[in-house]
Amino acid sequence: MTGVQAPRVTHADLAQCRAMIREGSKTFYTSSKLFPQRICDAARSLYAFCRVADDAVDQSDDVAAAVHALKRRLDAIERLDPEPFAADRAYADLAYRYAIPRKLPDALIDGFVWDASGQKCRTESDLIAYAVRVAGSVGAMMAIIMQARAPEAIARATDLGIAMQLTNIARDVGEDARMGRLYLPETWMREAGLDPDEFLADPKHSEALASVIARVLKRANEFYDRACGGIALLPKSCRPAIHASSLLYREIGREVERNFYDSVTKRAVVPKRRKLMLLGKALLLSFSPAGDTLADPAPEARFVVDAVIAAPVPKPYPISFDEKAEWVTNLFLRLDGRKS
Numbered sequence: 001m002t003g004v005q006a007p008r009v010t011h012a013d014l015a016q017c018r019a020m021i022r023e024g025s026k027t028f029y030t031s032s033k034l035f036p037q038r039i040c041d042a043a044r045s046l047y048a049f050c051r052v053a054d055d056a057v058d059q060s061d062d063v064a065a066a067v068h069a070l071k072r073r074l075d076a077i078e079r080l081d082p083e084p085f086a087a088d089r090a091y092a093d094l095a096y097r098y099a100i101p102r103k104l105p106d107a108l109i110d111g112f113v114w115d116a117s118g119q120k121c122r123t124e125s126d127l128i129a130y131a132v133r134v135a136g137s138v139g140a141m142m143a144i145i146m147q148a149r150a151p152e153a154i155a156r157a158t159d160l161g162i163a164m165q166l167t168n169i170a171r172d173v174g175e176d177a178r179m180g181r182l183y184l185p186e187t188w189m190r191e192a193g194l195d196p197d198e199f200l201a202d203p204k205h206s207e208a209l210a211s212v213i214a215r216v217l218k219r220a221n222e223f224y225d226r227a228c229g230g231i232a233l234l235p236k237s238c239r240p241a242i243h244a245s246s247l248l249y250r251e252i253g254r255e256v257e258r259n260f261y262d263s264v265t266k267r268a269v270v271p272k273r274r275k276l277m278l279l280g281k282a283l284l285l286s287f288s289p290a291g292d293t294l295a296d297p298a299p300e301a302r303f304v305v306d307a308v309i310a311a312p313v314p315k316p317y318p319i320s321f322d323e324k325a326e327w328v329t330n331l332f333l334r335l336d337g338r339k340s
Contacts, residue, residue: 033241036237077091220250
């Protein structure tokens with residue numbers, strides 16, 4: 001693309017993206033404050049496009065038409081001629097600068113179609129495949145934005161996305177069921193003596209349901225453990241934010257456990273004081289050496305790693321001394337709550 005310039009992203013575009021994440025994901029908004037400003041803006045831009053795509057499919061009466069329109073928007077982004085929306089301009093800039101493979105946003109949209117169509121997870125493999133699409137793909141895109149494209153870095157980033165999505169599923173069982181959606185594997189439910197259709201018709205908490213939710217969180221924790229060792233593969237300035245995201249989401253799972261796995265009548269919320277403690281812990285973990293980073297990706301996530309390997313590698317984004325100094329200064333201001 002010699003001679004072609006990335007789409008110009010305005011301050012107003014970034015402000016809209018910031019507003020979307022602040023309203024849509026308090027946990028991710030909190031952890032994103034620990035990024036250097038350039039990565040913070042990129043993460044929020046990525047989130048905004050993901051949110052717009054999700055809403056476009058989820059709120060449409062014609063899913064096929066919504067998906068067709070989204071694919072058209074991605075085509076325009078690939079041509080560096082995005083449609084006149086803040087999120088599209090912001091994502092076009094990211095896709096160009098960091099050579100994000102088209103297969104990743106396509107996989108994300110496939111996951112949104114899964115949501116909108118009410119498709120269920122029959123097996124554990126279905127559950128992981130769904131989590132890869134709606135969250136693992138985003139984890140991979142985040143790693144790319146942080147200029148960590150090695151296969152092991154992408155695999156661990158995908159693991160973290162899967163873990164977070166499994167946590168969301170465990171937390172939102174009742175809320176999802178009341179919308180006619182069920183992500184718990186049907187085979188697991190039947191093994192616990194539950195009929196998936198009967199549960200959807202009348203969502204109630206039970207010991208049997210608690211055992212299935214506990215099983216989901218056990219798998220989530222296994223993916224968190226796999227992901228943790230790979231965070232050391234990221235640039236030093238990005239590690240606190242990713243450790244924070246991991247710790248904050250994992251704590252949601254612990255809140256579900258404290259509620260005796262009742263995700264039907266209760267919603268797990270991490271208290272603010274504990275969030276602040278976890279942010280401090282994230283800083284300490286950021287100095288830890290890499291753990292096991294060579295584990296193969298989950299089979300359901302292999303296509304994500306392969307897509308990044310096959311994509312062209314852009315020139316590294318130069319990081320100046322001033323940017324590094326600004327990050328160190330702003331990090332403590334953000335943790336102290338004086339800057340967002």
